[in-house]
Each structure stands twice: as C-alpha cells, then as structure tokens.
Amino acid sequence: MVAAGVTGGVVGRTTAEATTADAEAAPVPDGSPADIIRFTGDHQAGIVTPAQDRLHFVAFDVLTDSREDVAALLQAWTAAAALLTSGQPTGPDDTGEAQGLPPSELTLTIGFGPTLFTAEDGTDRFELARRRPRSLVELPAFPGDRLDPAVSGGDICVQACANDPQVAVHAIRNLVRLGAGVVRVRWTQLGFGRTSSTSSAQVTPRNLLGFKDGTANLKAENGQALDRLVWVGGDDVDWLRGGSYLVTRRIRMLIEDWDVLPVTHQEAVMGRTKTAGAPLGQVAEFDPTDFTAVRDGRPAIPPDSHLFLSHPSNAGTAILRRGYSFVDGTGRDGRLDAGLFFIAYQRDPQTGFVQIQRNLAGDALNGFVEHGSSAVFACPPGVTDGDDWWGRTLFEPSR
Numbered sequence: 230m231v232a233a234g235v236t237g238g239v240v241g242r243t244t245a246e247a248t249t250a251d252a253e254a255a256p257v258p259d260g261s262p263a264d265i266i267r268f269t270g271d272h273q274a275g276i277v278t279p280a281q282d283r284l285h286f287v288a289f290d291v292l293t294d295s296r297e298d299v300a301a302l303l304q305a306w307t308a309a310a311a312l313l314t315s316g317q318p319t320g321p322d323d324t325g326e327a328q329g330l331p332p333s334e335l336t337l338t339i340g341f342g343p344t345l346f347t348a349e350d351g352t353d354r355f356e357l358a359r360r361r362p363r364s365l366v367e368l369p370a371f372p373g374d375r376l377d378p379a380v381s382g383g384d385i386c387v388q389a390c391a392n393d394p395q396v397a398v399h400a401i402r403n404l405v406r407l408g409a410g411v412v413r414v415r416w417t418q419l420g421f422g423r424t425s426s427t428s429s430a431q432v433t434p435r436n437l438l439g440f441k442d443g444t445a446n447l448k449a450e451n452g453q454a455l456d457r458l459v460w461v462g463g464d465d466v467d468w469l470r471g472g473s474y475l476v477t478r479r480i481r482m483l484i485e486d487w488d489v490l491p492v493t494h495q496e497a498v499m500g501r502t503k504t505a506g507a508p509l510g511q512v513a514e515f516d517p518t519d520f521t522a523v524r525d526g527r528p529a530i531p532p533d534s535h536l537f538l539s540h541p542s543n544a545g546t547a548i549l550r551r552g553y554s555f556v557d558g559t560g561r562d563g564r565l566d567a568g569l570f571f572i573a574y575q576r577d578p579q580t581g582f583v584q585i586q587r588n589l590a591g592d593a594l595n596g597f598v599e600h601g602s603s604a605v606f607a608c609p610p611g612v613t614d615g616d617d618w619w620g621r622t623l624f625e626p627s628r
Contacts, residue, residue: 264331268314270611271471272460275336276574277449277549279428281390284420284553285397286477286570287405288383288604289412291345296355300624302411303339306387306404307618310337313400324406327399335391335400339619340475340606343367345384360623362466364474364577365607371586373595380416380479380602388475388572394421416602418479420553420570427551433506433514437482437554437567438597440499441506444514445541447549458581459549459574468622471610473574476548476582479555479602482568487597498593500536508536518542535594544585548573568598578605 266274291299309319316332318325346361348354367382387404391397398419405414424436425443429450436442447454456462461469487495492503501507506514510522510529518540522529530537541547551572560566575581589595609620 264334265315266332266334266336268311268337269613269617271613272611273338273472273608274314274611275338275388275390276459276473276551276608277427277455278334278336278390279431279449280423280425280551281334281336282392282421282423283390283394283397284570284572285389285394285401285417286420286572287387287389287401287417288342288415289385289387289408290415291354291384291412293411294354296357296624298411299355300620302408303620303624304618305407306339307612309403309407310400310619311612313337313403319403319407322406324399324402326402327396330393330396330399333391333393333396335389335396337400337404338388338390338475338608340386340388340608341365341620341623342383342385342604342606344382357623360466360468362461362469362474362607364465364579365605366578368476368578368583368603368605371600372590374600374603376603377601382604383415383606385412386475386477386604386606394419418555418570418602419557420555422554424552424554424569425550427549436569437484437556438487438495438499440495440501440503441514443550444501444506445518445547447547454547455549458547458576461576465577469607469609472608473576474578474581475606475608476571476573476575476578477602477604477606478571478600480569480571481560481566481599481601483597483599484565484567497531498534498597500530500534509534531593533591533593535589535592538589538592539585544588546580546584548575548581548585574608 266278268274293299312319314332314335314337343365345355346357346365387401389397389400423434425446426433427446427449429448433441433444447458459473461472463470496503496509500509502509505512507516508518508530510519510524518536520530520537537543551574553570555570556565556567558566573582609622612618
C-alpha cells in the first residue's frame, strides 16, 4: 500500500517510505494466520466478517477545505489500516500499546457521511455533491428520539472491530494521530459483547436485557440475500457499487425499569422466551415463528412485541445487524448509562432501517429504550490491491 504525503505535512511525519520500511523490519506478533482478517477484497472487511468481541467506533469532522488533503489522508489511512490489520505498527511514530499483541482479527471499515458531500450550510467543499449517493440522506426523525447532535452524524466514520479491546483502540488512536490537522474526532463509542451473529457458525449472543438477540439476522453464508439486501448494485452511483450503507444508533436501555418486570412480562415485550430464545409458543430458538399461534385465547406472540414488528415477514425487509453492548458509567440521572450501540448494513437505508424503524412505532420495547445518537454513512467497496485506497472510486473516478 502506498500512503501519499500531504502538502504542508498536515498528516504528520508518517510517509509511505517510513511506514513501509518500518513494517518490513518489524517482527510479526505471535499468533496464527487465523488471527488475521484479509484487508483487501471486493467488499470491505468488517461488514459480513464474523462479528468480533470488541468495538471502537469513531466519527470525524473534516477540518480542511482541500480535496487533495482529504484524498492524501485516505491514502495514508489505507496504508496504515493494511499494516494494523496484519498486526504491524504503522511506522516509527506508532503509539506502541499493541506491541506484542496478535492481530486479534482486527478489521477497519470506513464510511462517508452526507456532510462530506454537502456541508450543513449547503457548501460543496470538495466538489463531491454531484457524486453523492441517492440514498445518502440524513435519517428522518422517529417517535421517541432524543438525539444529541454532538454525538450524531459526521463526515467520515471508521469502525474498528477486534477480539482484543486494546488492539481496536490502538487502531483508532493511530488513525486519529495520522489525521491531525485534517480531521478531528466528533464522537466515539466503545462496545463489547457483540449483539448479533453475522455467521452461521456463531451462536446467538444476548443483549443487556438478557435476551438472545439477532436470531433471524442475515448471515455471511447467504450470498444471494446479501446481494439483494446489503451490497449496493448498479442502481446507485458507480463509485459505491460493491459497498453498503451503514446506520448507527446509540440506544440507551432503561435497565432499572426493565429489571423490575416479571420475566413473563419481559417475554411478552420481546416475543421470545428468555432462557431458550424461542418464539413464544415454541420450544427452541430456531423453531418456526408462528404469528397465528394462540395461547390462552390470545396470540402467543403479542402484536406489539418486538419480534412481531421487527420480523422480516412483517417488516417487509431485512438488514445485516452488527451491534455491540455498551456500559458508559452512570448518567446524570444516577442510572446506568448502558445499552446497545446499534450497527446495521443495508443496500438502501430507506427500504432497510427506515422502513423497519417506522414499523416499530408501536413496539412495546419503546418504553424501555431511548435513542440518543444517529448517523448514516456510505461505505465504499473494498480495497482491491496495493495501488488502491479507501475512497479512490469516489475521489478518482477513472483509473
């Protein structure tokens, strides 16, 4: 990978030569090849990659008005990402806290927000407005939203996932260091305990409400469904083909209110049994979901339950969920600031997340959650070879 320098040195002292030479001299950390997720490919890693245990997500604001500086930074970040995901330092100025640690299946995934194409004041800072994807628009307001603009949106995002939290934090820390003067952190979120399975080989995890989450999630092995519901096709802008749209939501769970509910009430809200994760009226997690089943003269799965309203057969669509739990201490109200950092990838947010979220307007679970952060990004296709870089298809349409 080749990292271009930036005029005036705004990206710092890490040049292509220093980064590459340092990587070649550095020993490869202990760990088998299974610790390394391939960085190059038709699609970015970190989307259908089997979900790792830890997350460090960051959204950036771009400080410069120079298109060339942004493109150069993306090239420098790409070179660094290739090194980081293989367990190597980014150069002589690497922060060093991951020395001796294995790659831990680190993946780095980048996305571009609506404001990179058109600023909030309508300015086309980087001459990208005409290349803005048709579905890259700010999400509409939903009932019950309590969004904080300071932790929403962003020009660029990077999602770091790994099985070691220090590896994920190290990766983001070094991208922030390399971006000094060009970008600044707008907001960030740490996560633990994946809340969805993205591979059939993974067991279904539990969220902080104690229920299995993501039983019906799209899986990496279902290529036809991914082509239809996750990967952008030829009906959108050319540079995004093979990419995906990312939606994030920080959802605080009202843990104290939830914990005083009887388990039977919790199950009615979720539409599943708490222990087995089975649809109400069934026995095992993957038993067929029967919305016509009746128990004690009433629908076994309540029509206002989360399962009923979110299930693809009722919502009319599906998305690839890849969220994480978070516990960020105690809020100003003296209650746990904990919940779900929701991450979802889809071919089109309007027919994906937005459609599902509107269907959840009457969800009984809404009484126990608060949505405080929201963002949408367009994630470009994967880096294909050593001459490619994140966003090249956007900034350099012809090759």
